[in-house]
Amino acid sequence: MLRTLSAHRRRESWNTVLSGIRGLSTGPADDEKPQPPVVVREMGSVGLAILNRPAQMNALNKEMCDILIPKLKEWDSSNSPLMAVVMKGAGGKSFSAGGDVKEQALLLKSGHPERIQEFFSANYKCDYIISKMTKPFVSLMDGVTCGGGAGITMHGTFRVATEKTMWGMPEVRIGYFPDSGASHYMNNFPSGRALGILYALRGAPLQNQQVRDAGVATHYIRSKRLSDVGKGFEKLTLNHGSEDPITDAENEVELCLGEIEVNDHWKDAKQDVPDGIFPILKGFAEQYLSRDFECLEEYLDHLEQIKAEGGVLVEGFHGFNLEFSKAITHAFVSKALEDMAISSPISLKLTFELMKRAKEKPLRDCIKMEYRVTKNFGTMPNDFYEGVRAKLIDKDESPKWKYPSVAKVPDSLIREFFHGDRKDDINLDFL
Secondary structure, eight states: OOOOOOHHHHHHHHHHHTTOSTTOOSSHHHHTSOOOSEEEEEETTEEEEEEOOGGGTTOBOHHHHHHHHHHHHHHHSTTOOOOEEEEEESSSSEEEOOBOHHHHHHHHHTTOHHHHHHHHHHHHHHHHHHHHOSSOEEEEEOSEEETHHHHHHHTSSEEEEOTTOEEEOOGGGGTOOOOTTHHHHTTTOTTOHHHHHHHHHHOOOEETHHHHHTTSOSEEOOGGGHHHHHHHHHTOOOOTTOSOHHHHHHHHHHHHHHHHOOOOOOOOTTOSSOTTOHHHHHHHHHHHSOSOOSSHHHHHHHHHHHHHTTOOOOOSOTTSOHHHHHHHHHHHHHHHHHHHHTSOHHHHHHHHHHHHHHTTOOHHHHHHHHHHHHHHTTTSOOSHHHHHIIIIISOOSOOOOSSSSGGGSOHHHHHHTTOOOGGGSOOOOOO
């Protein structure tokens, strides 16, 4: 029999919870208690997990992963009456900015790489659990959704973007590399592998409607209408008599989200990709960037050539003249090169090699490879602490990278990041 809340309590809970954490407490005494970093609720037929570190943009730490792992396993169990799981961030500004890189960088600086690995092990296991869930997993990406936060969303079933969504993998800008399974999902990017790799290298986010246009978001809903999502989920019921209850659950969630979805093209002056032209960028990447480049230097030289030629003509798009596509690709490539010019040369070269090695590998193998690379961050020369220092500690935005350019980074150094003993690999046989 389903565990349910009263209709009045469920309406009150969804309205409160989907607008933030405040109001969840039941009395003055409870208000004084510190809130957990993840708030979990069973609301009708839906499990709700709220990432609850708004002051840190809901950045993930080990404690949060330790809460999520058993709860997600419990909710996905066939013994659970729940039919879907929803995750959102507290505070209204961020789903999750990723892993708590400031905490990890300080641990690295203080000589505690083993504690960093404890976090990455828990974080990657959380990602893997989500990828293996049989019940629908819905991410409400209302706000900043980057790094490990983006990783959580990509392994789930449904990803809801709003006009406030900023989705991306900015790790190369802080001396790290896209992880949390990024080597798998950027190789299988909804808009094509070539565009996925370019976004992994440039570190710039997709914003609002772009997230939908790129295929990252499965749905696009106004932020103020997320409360309607909660109301819709209140009505979901698990059909125990169905021959295929999981498929039925996915269809029910899809129908609920689809009824609320809007197709407005939001305007944002900060966007470097104007509304409605993402198909051109997809076509550009497929036509000009899809070949297997031998090395990052060759790839960058190719982009520089496109820039020098003033862009390229992209065939096959009705409604756009070819000269317009040339102007668009020139602007896009120019901005991408600017983004990469301010990023860590080690991280850029490492990311490119990671994407090459991960091509056509299953997620399980990609996560194991990423974990091995993180383990080597404890001993190998890298720019991680310096990047985090410049961005989040001293905030001077002036990182001093170990190498002045990609060309100066030894290939031998990059190869060393992938070495390791199999007995030290992450254990993913826990499900």
